[in-house]
Amino acid sequence: MRGDDKKDKSAGYQRVVLKNASPYHYMKVCLVLEDESTKLSAVELKQFIITGLKTLYGEVGAALNFDLLKYDEDTRTAFLRVCSRGLVKLWSSLTLLGFYQNQACAFRVLQVSPFLLALTGNSRELQLD
Amino acid sequence: MVRVKSRYLLCEVNVSDRSLLLLLDDRAIAAAVKSVVARIHGDYGAALCSIRFSVKYLNAHTGIVFLRFPKRCYKLLWSALPFITSVESRGQNIPCFLNCLHVGGTIRTCQKFLVRYNTQQLHRMLPKCKNEEERQEVRKAILNCSLTRQNKETFQDETESEEDEEE
Amino acid sequence: MSVFMDLNLSYTTDKNRLQSVIETAAHLGFSTVAINYGFEPTAKKKQEIPTPKPINELIDQLPIVQGRSRPIRVLNRLTVVMSDSSHFRPNAAEYRSFDLLAVQPTTEKLFHSACMLLDIDIICISVTEKLPFFFKRAPVNGAVDRGVVFELCYSAAIRDSTMRRYTIANALSLMESCKGKNVILSSAAEKALELRGPYDITNLGLLFGLSDAEAKEAISSTCRSVLLHAETRKTASGIIYTTKTCSDSTCQQEAPARSELCEAPAAKRPHLAE
Amino acid sequence: MSVDLDQTPRSILVWERSSFLDEKNRINSEVEQLHFNYKVSVLLPECSSTPPHLESVLTSFSRFYLVRNLPLHKLLDKEFLETAVYQGSVYGLSYRTRIDEDNCVALMPNGRLVLSLDKDSFQVLGFEGKPSTFGNRTKNRFVVTIDLTDSSMAPGGRGYLRLLTGLTSRLSLQMDFLLSHHPGGGASLQPLLSHCDWSEHTPEISTQSLTHLSCPEPQSCDPHSFLEWLGAVHTDVSSLSENSSSNFLSSLVCPEPKTTLSQALRVSICGLLLPQDVHHLVQELRCYLERSRLECWTSLTVHGFVDSPVSWGDREHGVLRGGENFYTLLMFHDHTYHIHLATGAHDTCPP
Numbered sequence: 001m002r003g004d005d006k007k008d009k010s011a012g013y014q015r016v017v018l019k020n021a022s023p024y025h026y027m028k029v030c031l032v033l034e035d036e037s038t039k040l041s042a043v044e045l046k047q048f049i050i051t052g053l054k055t056l057y058g059e060v061g062a063a064l065n066f067d068l069l070k071y072d073e074d075t076r077t078a079f080l081r082v083c084s085r086g087l088v089k090l091w092s093s094l095t096l097l098g099f100y101q102n103q104a105c106a107f108r109v110l111q112v113s114p115f116l117l118a119l120t121g122n123s124r125e126l127q128l129d
Numbered sequence: 130m131v132r133v134k135s136r137y138l139l140c141e142v143n144v145s146d147r148s149l150l151l152l153l154d155d156r157a158i159a160a161a162v163k164s165v166v167a168r169i170h171g172d173y174g175a176a177l178c179s180i181r182f183s184v185k186y187l188n189a190h191t192g193i194v195f196l197r198f199p200k201r202c203y204k205l206l207w208s209a210l211p212f213i214t215s216v217e218s219r220g221q222n223i224p225c226f227l228n229c230l231h232v233g234g235t236i237r238t239c240q241k242f243l244v245r246y247n248t249q250q251l252h253r254m255l256p257k258c259k260n261e262e263e264r265q266e267v268r269k270a271i272l273n274c275s276l277t278r279q280n281k282e283t284f285q286d287e288t289e290s291e292e293d294e295e296e
Numbered sequence: 297m298s299v300f301m302d303l304n305l306s307y308t309t310d311k312n313r314l315q316s317v318i319e320t321a322a323h324l325g326f327s328t329v330a331i332n333y334g335f336e337p338t339a340k341k342k343q344e345i346p347t348p349k350p351i352n353e354l355i356d357q358l359p360i361v362q363g364r365s366r367p368i369r370v371l372n373r374l375t376v377v378m379s380d381s382s383h384f385r386p387n388a389a390e391y392r393s394f395d396l397l398a399v400q401p402t403t404e405k406l407f408h409s410a411c412m413l414l415d416i417d418i419i420c421i422s423v424t425e426k427l428p429f430f431f432k433r434a435p436v437n438g439a440v441d442r443g444v445v446f447e448l449c450y451s452a453a454i455r456d457s458t459m460r461r462y463t464i465a466n467a468l469s470l471m472e473s474c475k476g477k478n479v480i481l482s483s484a485a486e487k488a489l490e491l492r493g494p495y496d497i498t499n500l501g502l503l504f505g506l507s508d509a510e511a512k513e514a515i516s517s518t519c520r521s522v523l524l525h526a527e528t529r530k531t532a533s534g535i536i537y538t539t540k541t542c543s544d545s546t547c548q549q550e551a552p553a554r555s556e557l558c559e560a561p562a563a564k565r566p567h568l569a570e
Numbered sequence: 571m572s573v574d575l576d577q578t579p580r581s582i583l584v585w586e587r588s589s590f591l592d593e594k595n596r597i598n599s600e601v602e603q604l605h606f607n608y609k610v611s612v613l614l615p616e617c618s619s620t621p622p623h624l625e626s627v628l629t630s631f632s633r634f635y636l637v638r639n640l641p642l643h644k645l646l647d648k649e650f651l652e653t654a655v656y657q658g659s660v661y662g663l664s665y666r667t668r669i670d671e672d673n674c675v676a677l678m679p680n681g682r683l684v685l686s687l688d689k690d691s692f693q694v695l696g697f698e699g700k701p702s703t704f705g706n707r708t709k710n711r712f713v714v715t716i717d718l719t720d721s722s723m724a725p726g727g728r729g730y731l732r733l734l735t736g737l738t739s740r741l742s743l744q745m746d747f748l749l750s751h752h753p754g755g756g757a758s759l760q761p762l763l764s765h766c767d768w769s770e771h772t773p774e775i776s777t778q779s780l781t782h783l784s785c786p787e788p789q790s791c792d793p794h795s796f797l798e799w800l801g802a803v804h805t806d807v808s809s810l811s812e813n814s815s816s817n818f819l820s821s822l823v824c825p826e827p828k829t830t831l832s833q834a835l836r837v838s839i840c841g842l843l844l845p846q847d848v849h850h851l852v853q854e855l856r857c858y859l860e861r862s863r864l865e866c867w868t869s870l871t872v873h874g875f876v877d878s879p880v881s882w883g884d885r886e887h888g889v890l891r892g893g894e895n896f897y898t899l900l901m902f903h904d905h906t907y908h909i910h911l912a913t914g915a916h917d918t919c920p921p
Contacts, residue, residue: 012906013594014587017919022581022794026393026801027746034489042819055457058171060208067820069807079805081822085576090504092575098454104489108324109496111892114581116801121873123608123772124363126840128636128665128771172457173503176464179426206409298688298710299671327671365638365666366744476779495891508579508890508915517710 022114026069027088029094031076034104042071045078049090052097057089066090069116077110079119087112132201136247138207139231139239142192142216149223150192155184157218158194162210169209177202185236194227195239203232299327300494301519302419303373303396304449307333307346313487314356320488322359322368322528328519330371330396332484337376337383345390348372371395371523375420378406384414396526398447404429411435411444417526418447418480421470423463440478443525445518446470449484450492450500467504476510480518494542579890579915585793590856590905597609600897600909600921601852602845603882604680606663606875606877609694610848611804611838612855613869615785615831616862620777624837627847627854631773634750634842635759636665638767641744643737646718648725649761652678655681655718658752660759669877670889673743677750679845681719686879686886687712688712696739704888704916713879713886723770726898748842773841774909783831784824788867788900794826797898800869804836848872852899859903881917888916895920 031045045068048066054062066082082090094107111119142158144150162182167175177199198206207229215224216246230246233239251271258264305317314331319330331354333346351358351370373396376384384399385411391397398418400411401407410419412435439446448467452459470479481501485491492500494515501511588595612624619626626830644650645662654660659679667674674686685699692699692712699714712779737743749759756770786799802822848870855868874881876893887895892914900908 012587012589012592014585016585016793018583018585020578020580021583024798025578032489046819054171056171056173056460058167058174060168060169061171062172065821067822069406069802069817069820069822070805079807081820083688084578086577087578088502091496091499095492095500096454096460098490104487106489106492107496108493112495113892113894113914115583115894115896116576117804117871117898118797118801118873118896118912118914119872119894120611120801120804121609121896122892123873123875123877124668126608126665129769172460173464176461176468179461179465180469298690325668363666363668364672498891502575512670512890513710514707517708 017098020084021109022084024081024116025084025112025114026116026119027077027080027082027087027091027094027112028119029080030108031078031100032106032108033076033100038100038103039073040070040076040100041073042078045071048097048100049080049094052093053090056093056096061089061093064089079116081108081116084114132179134234135197136200136203137185137233137236138196138198138203138210138229138237139233139243140194140196140210141228141230142225143228144225147192149225150220151189151244152223153189153192153216154218154223155186155187157216158196159189160185161205161213161216162196162225165213166206166209169212170205174205174209178206182206193243195236200234207232234239267280298516298520300325300515301328301330301523302482302485302491302515303328303330303371303480303519303522304332304375304447304484305329305332306484306486307349307485311354315335316488317485317491318355318368318370320491322361324491324493325362326494327361327364327366328367328369328371328523330373332373332375332398333394333526335376336375345388346374347390348374358506362455363500373398373418375400375418378402378410379472381409384410384416384417392530396522397529402428402549404432408435412442415529416444417522417529418445420447420449421466422461423449423452423466426462427466427469431470433473436470436473440474443478445478445480445522445525446474447480447482448504449482450497451483451485451490454492464503471505476506478518478521479506479510479514480522481511481514485526490498581894581915582913582917582919583793583797584909584911584920586909586911588907588909590907592899596921597852597899597907597909598849599722600882601849601872601899602691602870602921604874604897605661605845605880605897606676606878607843607845607848608875609838609871610843610851611836611871611872611873613800613803614835614837614858615783615868616833616866617835618779618833620835620837621858624851624858627850628837628839630777630850631841631847632750632755632844633770634661634748635756635763636768636769636771637747637749637763639744640747640762640766641737641742643734643742643787644762644765645683646730646734646737647761648758651718651725652689653761654751654754654758657758657921658754658779661748661750661752662756662840663748663842663875663878664757665748667745667877668889669879669887669893671743674877675745675747677749678880678884681717682884683716683718684879684884685714685716686888687714691741691743695736697736702888703790703886703918704890705843711888714889715884721838729832750842750844752844752846770915771841773839773843775839777838778836780834780836781832783834783917784828785831786825786835787827787829787903788793788869788908790827791825793908796900797910798822799824799911800871800898803834804838804871842875843872852901856905859901862903866901867900867902870901872897872899881913882911882920885918885920889911890915895918 005053050062053064064086066080069079069081071078163178166178181199183197185197187194210227213227215222231239231242251267255267302321308314335345337343361368372394374394375398377400378384379402397416398420399410399416400420401410453463481497483491497515498511660677662677664675673691676684689710697714699712700712702713703707705711874895878887881887881895894914897911
């Protein structure tokens with residue numbers, strides 16, 4: 001999936017077009033719980049997501065690798081990294097997770113991108129008043 | 130009218146004690162497949178496995194099973210089959226594993242394959258025969274291997290599978 | 297693409313809960329929602345068709361859609377669960393007070409008539425049980441031609457693992473027949489936490505056998521067609537529209553939509569067979 | 571229809587290497603063609619406080635104006651055209667509208683007005699346009715491009731009157747609008763602003779200093795890994811500094827070979843930013859690199875608006891799941907640079 005557009009070594013100029021080559025996708029998610037006071041550590045969150053993967057995609061799903069890059073315990077907002085092939089699986093299992101320890105919960109997926117940098121500059125977050 | 134496409138998996142049930150094979154029935158195999166798919170591929174796999182999945186044919190003597198899966202997800206479902214370690218049938222737990230021999234688009238191609246496969250098996254058995262009588266019987270069986278003539282009991286599976294109409 | 301819609305929020309008598317559902321929907325970015333009144337007639341006793349509560353009684357101030365400067369639009373919808381053909385009474389005056397009309401057929405025969413004959417907007421696909429019938433190509437195509445859409449609800453899939461299997465399996469069987477056309481995805485949420493964001497639903501659509509673009513259409517453009525279809529149901533071929541002189545509070549922000557109906561494109565004209 | 575869950579929507583990353591000293595370098599056009607910039611972030615390795623020159627460039631970024639409920643036909647106002655559009659460049663972008671749902675409008679510095687309309691609005695407007703390239707099967711979105719500097723669009727012209735009647739009597743579009751003008755600023759926009767409810771905004775600057783950062787070798791690092799690392803720095807991912815790949819939570823590590831930066835400075839600025847200002851910033855960063863004694867580098871990331879109807883030049887832009895359009899410029903001491911241009915699914919290949 002790698003296409004070299006043009007290469008001009010002599011002038012020190014080089015251009016490479018990489019299509020669909022991003023090895024990972026990044027997600028910014030926020031967990032909403034019925035009881036807002038519940039504390040959830042990073043390890044618990046990751047375990048919880050793995051259970052979600054396991055119910056929806058079984059043992060194969062539970063083996064899906066993803067990383068919890070950053071987690072803020074107060075807002076329960078996390079940055080996840082998952083290999084591009086596993087994005088749909090991870091995302092759908094987050095969507096279908098409805099209960100955390102018998103209380104209703106919901107994952108709000110705030111942004112998804114093949115570039116981690118894109119998560120730092122989302123113009124939809126611009127608040128002017 | 131568009132044909133609904135399926136894939137037929139021709140599998141062999143391998144058990145340590147062949148007498149246990151007789152305990153098997155369609156429903157037991159189907160339940161085993163469903164539960165292993167649910168374990169390996171979760172709810173999503175279980176959902177896929179509930180559409181048009183069926184055990185088309187089972188020969189309890191030879192341990193041959195025909196499984197039908199929808200064409201677009203057969204690979205996913207197939208990938209769970211190696212994880213079957215036992216089949217629960219008639220209150221008994223039969224340790225076994227499924228060995229997939231052939232994947233075909235119609236029952237007929239699977240059947241053709243099965244005939245060829247069985248012929249090969251007979252050829253392999255031939256040198257192992259203990260007396261002349263057995264040898265003769267195996268030779269006769271090999272000669273009878275063809276799709277048009279299904280008279281031998283050994284190939285009972287074929288006669289039955291032809292009764293299933295193809296979709 | 298048009299705005300995101302969720303055409304099925306379950307009605308509850310608990311006003312606070314309904315308010316929080318609508319607020320969450322607005323927060324997630326849905327611009328239009330419909331409150332669904334279920335109606336399940338039984339053979340034994342005659343039941344009243346529910347009447348929709350006016351929106352301003354349910355919620356004092358409509359919340360602003362996230363990231364936008366307009367308030368959410370709230371509609372009413374009636375879903376009739378049909379187990380007998382007499383359960384749907386065409387021309388019933390009670391139906392007229394609803395913006396959208398849906399049926400949930402429980403047998404193949406009723407499914408056929410819902411697709412081909414009944415003057416409705418939405419056919420609900422049951423997701424809480426194994427399908428009692430197969431989706432035949434002919435009625436499904438008929439429904440697609442008439443502009444009637446099929447609805448899949450996802451909140452049952454969040455509640456329970458068995459339901460999730462039924463939801464995915466029934467959705468996939470439906471997609472086999474309708475090829476992703478005329479499908480809408482909605483929540484049927486009873487609680488705010490059963491709602492999911494529009495992009496989440498788009499992704500969920502992939503599990504139901506839709507493509508990326510089809511899944512996004514299922515919560516936007518197809519829903520828009522449903523609204524247009526519903527409008528034409530109330531009019532004569534979408535050309536003449538009569539209205540009683542009562543102010544229609546639900547249409548406040550889509551004022552242009554009204555005038556433009558008269559010049560609706562041919563494809564969006566009603567397919568009133570009768 | 572398929573059950574293939576492995577696929578993800580398309581994404582494109584263009585990686586380019588060149589030198590500022592090369593006359594044929596395209597950096598200026600690449601910077602200037604991304605018209606609507608939302609955020610610029612700069613990473614200065616081995617730097618503890620904002621250099622004064624840089625600070626002054628950042629504070630001199632043009633102000634922009636938010637106009638509430640701007641009736642779109644006001645953009646065709648004769649006075650506005652004469653004082654703003656024909657004189658210099660106007661940057662205008664609809665605000666609080668989403669490109670995949672609503673009608674979005676952009677006024678580009680070359681005097682082109684781009685309307686990305688849904689089907690209903692397009693049909694009501696009755697002006698020539700073409701279906702969006704991203705609509706595949708169903709044509710639900712249409713793009714109308716109007717060159718306001720064209721003779722037929724001069725006030726009183728045929729096209730002008732048609733568009734004006736379309737926007738006044740048939741489709742009365744009203745939306746919040748972000749506006750900026752180069753070089754006139756607010757003064758040139760006065761004819762428009764005087765009729766409306768507006769507010770002035772200055773781009774927001776924020777600065778963070780970072781310490782003990784593992785850092786890859788920017789010259790040789792593979793583009794995706796480098797962008798990932800840069801993203802991790804900008805999102806404050808802590809596991810980067812721990813750097814243990816066996817961690818249960820995250821296996822993200824800094825690409826090898828790596829060095830450790832004792833300190834670094836991250837400066838970002840947010841708002842409707844003009845390419846001209848970004849260009850200044852690039853020049854200033856080059857001067858900064860020249861002044862610094864070390865074998866040093868610096869990076870600049872510019873994010874475009876997600877809901878802009880155009881990305882680079884007048885290439886159409888849309889949102890499937892995320893409308894990322896950004897570039898990262900990596901500048902080195904010896905005047906060479908690397909630029910990474912990235913777009914999402916509903917976008918064409920960057921220039």
